[in-house]
Amino acid sequence: MEDSEIIYDYLEELKFQKSIAVEKNWNQLSARIHKLRFRTKLLQLCKSAAAVLFIPLLLVSGYLYFQPNAGRTVELVEQTSATGLVTAITLSDGTQVWLNSGSKLTYPKEFQNKTRTVMLEGEGYFKVKADKKHRFDVEIANGTRVSAYGTEFNVSAYGNRQVEIVLAKGNVDVTDKDNQSFSLKPDSQLIFGEGKPVYESANVYAKTAWKDGKIVFRRAGLEEIASKLALHFNVDIELAGREINDYKLSATFTTESLTQILQLIKQSTPIQWTVIEPVKLDDMSYTKQKIIIKEINVL
Numbered sequence: 240m241e242d243s244e245i246i247y248d249y250l251e252e253l254k255f256q257k258s259i260a261v262e263k264n265w266n267q268l269s270a271r272i273h274k275l276r277f278r279t280k281l282l283q284l285c286k287s288a289a290a291v292l293f294i295p296l297l298l299v300s301g302y303l304y305f306q307p308n309a310g311r312t313v314e315l316v317e318q319t320s321a322t323g324l325v326t327a328i329t330l331s332d333g334t335q336v337w338l339n340s341g342s343k344l345t346y347p348k349e350f351q352n353k354t355r356t357v358m359l360e361g362e363g364y365f366k367v368k369a370d371k372k373h374r375f376d377v378e379i380a381n382g383t384r385v386s387a388y389g390t391e392f393n394v395s396a397y398g399n400r401q402v403e404i405v406l407a408k409g410n411v412d413v414t415d416k417d418n419q420s421f422s423l424k425p426d427s428q429l430i431f432g433e434g435k436p437v438y439e440s441a442n443v444y445a446k447t448a449w450k451d452g453k454i455v456f457r458r459a460g461l462e463e464i465a466s467k468l469a470l471h472f473n474v475d476i477e478l479a480g481r482e483i484n485d486y487k488l489s490a491t492f493t494t495e496s497l498t499q500i501l502q503l504i505k506q507s508t509p510i511q512w513t514v515i516e517p518v519k520l521d522d523m524s525y526t527k528q529k530i531i532i533k534e535i536n537v538l
Contacts, residue, residue, distance in 0.1 A: 364450045510534055
């Protein structure tokens with residue numbers, strides 16, 4: 240009985256072995272071994288490639304790290320000074336700027352180039368932070384450029400009026416729209432009008448006192464006086480007759496109203512004035528107050 244069971248077990252074992260697909264299983268095992276070897280080689284290749292690329296990647300990363308401007312967009316800021324007010328600004332390099340009434344300065348939030356460049360419309364006083372490696376440029380709409388490395392100067396460029404550059408300290412170079420170059424010395428000014436540029440001495444205090452809230456005249460004609468008063472008080476002032484500009488005045492005003500200033504001028508010159516009040520326009524806005532100044536005939 241026991242022999243019969245042993246024989247039966249052998250027959251079952253033989254039957255099971257014959258049922259095994261040896262060739263098929265071997266092929267599957269070979270495929271798995273091939274895949275494993277391929278993955279191992281691929282991993283080794285990737286490690287080698289990573290080692291080869293590491294140094295160039297490190298160099299590029301270092302370059303970008305030490306070149307913070309690469310790929311960045313320059314963010315510009317526009318600062319406008321309201322009519323009748325003076326606005327003080329400190330730029331990212333430490334340069335201080337005062338903007339006169341109705342003026343606008345456009346400048347980068349951070350200076351990123353070798354040249355520190357700003358754009359001015361109106362009048363500004365610049366106290367430039369000294370930096371011998373980075374020139375400071377003030378660009379004006381008419382194509383004029385004022386350049387310095389660390390100094391103090393005033394630029395007046397309102398619309399179609401003449402452009403006036405006054406140097407308080409140090410040195411500045413000026414390039415006009417025709418690419419002509421000029422150099423200024425302290426206490427001098429350069430004026431671009433209808434004719435040739437005019438280079439002459441200047442009373443810096445009188446030209447720049449506006450940044451301290453003062454209106455200063457030193458032997459100024461009524462045309463210059465009217466222009467500064469119109470800007471400061473946001474009115475239109477018209478002089479009736481060219482001969483009225485022959486009168487020269489010297490004065491300093493701080494807190495006086497426009498009417499008070501005109502009264503003081505009247506004490507020194509034979510003038511009178513007429514005030515035309517603002518008129519409401521169709522677009523619901525108002526015209527400026529207008530003052531017409533004319534000479535009184537003295538017998």
